[in-house]
Amino acid sequence: MLKKKRSVIMLFLLILLTALALAAGCGDSADNPEKTEDEKGETAAEPEEKEEEPVQTEPDTENTEEELIADDSVSYYAGSKADWLSFGEGKDVFGEKSISIIGDSISQGMNSVRMYYDSFAARFKRALGEKYGAYNMGYVSFNDYDEWNGFLNYEIHRIYDKTGNWTDRHREVSPDTPGNYSYTASASGATLEIRLDREADGIDHHINGFYIYHTAGPGYGEYQISVNGQVITSVDCDAAETQVCARSPYIEIPEGLGYEITIEIVKLSADDQVTITGISYIDQPDTLTVNNYSLSGIRLIDIDDEVLREISKANVVLFTLGTNDAGTEADINEFQRKLNVVVEACRENGSVLVVGDVIWDRYGDASWATPYKDALQKAAEAANGYFIDFTTIGNDKILDEASDICHPTYEGHRYIAEKLCRFFELEVE
Numbered sequence: 005m006l007k008k009k010r011s012v013i014m015l016f017l018l019i020l021l022t023a024l025a026l027a028a029g030c031g032d033s034a035d036n037p038e039k040t041e042d043e044k045g046e047t048a049a050e051p052e053e054k055e056e057e058p059v060q061t062e063p064d065t066e067n068t069e070e071e072l073i074a075d076d077s078v079s080y081y082a083g084s085k086a087d088w089l090s091f092g093e094g095k096d097v098f099g100e101k102s103i104s105i106i107g108d109s110i111s112q113g114m115n116s117v118r119m120y121y122d123s124f125a126a127r128f129k130r131a132l133g134e135k136y137g138a139y140n141m142g143y144v145s146f147n148d149y150d151e152w153n154g155f156l157n158y159e160i161h162r163i164y165d166k167t168g169n170w171t172d173r174h175r176e177v178s179p180d181t182p183g184n185y186s187y188t189a190s191a192s193g194a195t196l197e198i199r200l201d202r203e204a205d206g207i208d209h210h211i212n213g214f215y216i217y218h219t220a221g222p223g224y225g226e227y228q229i230s231v232n233g234q235v236i237t238s239v240d241c242d243a244a245e246t247q248v249c250a251r252s253p254y255i256e257i258p259e260g261l262g263y264e265i266t267i268e269i270v271k272l273s274a275d276d277q278v279t280i281t282g283i284s285y286i287d288q289p290d291t292l293t294v295n296n297y298s299l300s301g302i303r304l305i306d307i308d309d310e311v312l313r314e315i316s317k318a319n320v321v322l323f324t325l326g327t328n329d330a331g332t333e334a335d336i337n338e339f340q341r342k343l344n345v346v347v348e349a350c351r352e353n354g355s356v357l358v359v360g361d362v363i364w365d366r367y368g369d370a371s372w373a374t375p376y377k378d379a380l381q382k383a384a385e386a387a388n389g390y391f392i393d394f395t396t397i398g399n400d401k402i403l404d405e406a407s408d409i410c411h412p413t414y415e416g417h418r419y420i421a422e423k424l425c426r427f428f429e430l431e432v433e
Contacts, residue, residue: 077396078427079381081388088319088356089429091136091292095354096318097249101292102142103132104315106346107324109300110362112145114152115411120144120160121205122414127421129294131430136292139210141285143217143295145183147174150300153407160209161200161283163187169194169271174299176306181281182217182249182315183297184307188279194271196280203263210287213256216269217282221246225273227280232261233268241278249314254289292319303328304342305335312342316349316357322424324360326380327410330373339376343383350387357389360424364395364402366409392427394420 094100105111105125113123120126120141133139141160149158165172170187178186187196202211216229216239224241229252239252257265271278284295297315304325315321323346329339350357359380363373384391399405402416412420418432425432 077393079384079391079393081385081390085429091319094319096295097314098251100290102318103292103294103320103322104318105294105296105298105322105324106312106315107296107298107322107362108302108328109150109152109298110327110411111296111298111322111324112147112300113298113417114150114157114300115155115408116414116417117155117157118205119157120209121207122417124412124417124420124424125294125296125298127418127432128424128428128430131421131425131432132292132294132428133210133287135430137288138291138293139287140291140293141209141211141287142293143183143282143284143297145185145282145296145299146172146187146280147183147185147299152411160204160285161198164197164199166195166197166268167191167193170196175301176303179306179308180248180311181219181279182295182311183282184299184302184311186219186279186281188277189271190275190277192271192274194278196269198267198269198283200265200267200285201263202257202265209285211257211285213254213286213289214267215254215284215286216252216280217284218250218252219246219248219279219281220250223276225271225276225278227278228268228270228272229255230268230270231255231257232266234258238272242276246310248308248311251284254286298324301328303332303334305329305338307342309342309345312345313349316346316355317353318355320356320358321346321350322358322360323380323383324362326361326373326376327363330363330376331410336375336379340379343379344386347383347387350389357384357387358392358427359384359389360392360394362394362420364399364409367405390427392423394423397423 091101094102096102111125113119113125116122129141130139144159144161146163148161148163149156151157169191170189172185172187174185178184200211202209218239218241220241220243222242222244226238226240228238229236236255237253241250269280284293286293302325347357349355361377361380363377366372381391397419401419402412403409404413421432
């Protein structure tokens with residue numbers, strides 16, 4: 005009898021356990037009625053499928069154009085850009101609205117071939133023209149061409165020394181001039197000829213007039229300006245104090261002369277020297293102008309302090325120097341001191357400082373220029389300005405490292421222009 009009772013109890017427990025197991029197995033179907041019968045039966049394969057559900061995508065190292073443009077890599081130290089993007093008042097040494105680009109061959113446009121049209125600075129100028137309605141080319145160096153990697157890189161004009169009495173000076177030999185390039189003459193009658201095609205490459209470059217930049221001060225003489233043989237005006241460079249960034253009155257190109265223009269600068273005075281430092285091509289005077297004070301091979305430490313102070317008087321200073329300082333291992337203390345001159349000038353004038361890092365890695369080494377790159381970012385911060393790291397675009401997009409570790413390719417200039425224009429809220433072609 006006892007054995008029989010035990011058997012009944014064990015049978016009862018077995019039935020109870022089976023019922024509980026069946027109830028547990030039905031829970032999945034009740035909680036997830038959307039599951040199919042096939043899914044319910046795949047109990048063995050189910051764990052493998054759960055591991056595959058969160059698909060991990062490898063980061064795309066081949067940055068697409070859209071990703072490139074979206075990655076600004078910009079540090080902001082000031083308030084809203086809207087405060088100064090309106091360019092409401094003129095802040096340069098002439099009381100006009102302007103942007104100063106202070107750079108070397110990268111900003112001048114080396115490797116773009118047509119520096120006046122394909123460089124990132126030229127593309128930036130055209131984008132500003134589209135937004136603000138004036139296509140002023142602004143300050144252009146007299147360094148009218150340079151050969152690099154077998155390509156002739158050239159400006160929109162050509163400079164001719166007709167009489168042989170003008171001496172050109174550049175880089176560290178001409179530290180006291182904007183753009184660090186100049187022509188000086190002492191003999192009366194010396195004639196400098198500038199040949200310009202206002203429709204170069206079949207493109208209307210919106211050049212309706214120009215300014216001639218010169219040095220003024222005690223001991224400087226007088227020069228005459230002619231256009232296509234027609235005398236326009238004369239300019240006296242004598243002044244009580246030295247002015248490193250002086251210029252002529254605005255010269256409007258007479259109507260009916262066509263697109264091919266010859267500008268002649270003739271030294272009039274017999275004794276005092278005349279130093280011509282650049283030319284500024286203008287669409288509409290008294291409107292926003294970009295002055296590109298960049299020169300191939302220039303270093304920050306080679307620019308005179310007073311010149312830095314004068315060209316830093318602008319609504320915006322776009323500072324892209326540093327590659328040649330780092331490449332020649334220039335004195336880092338002097339580099340920082342010169343940066344402080346720019347920072348203080350921007351503060352005093354109310355100029356917005358935008359520092360652009362264009363010191364690319366060399367052969368995969370990002371540390372070779374670290375002190376200079378750090379100094380650039382600290383300068384932007386000290387000026388309550390902005391820091392744009394163009395190097396984040398990637399060397400593969402910017403350079404042809406097999407032949408050049410410094411200068412952007414044609415496409416590289418376009419990528420830089422896109423990033424710069426995005427910062428300025430512009431559309432680039």
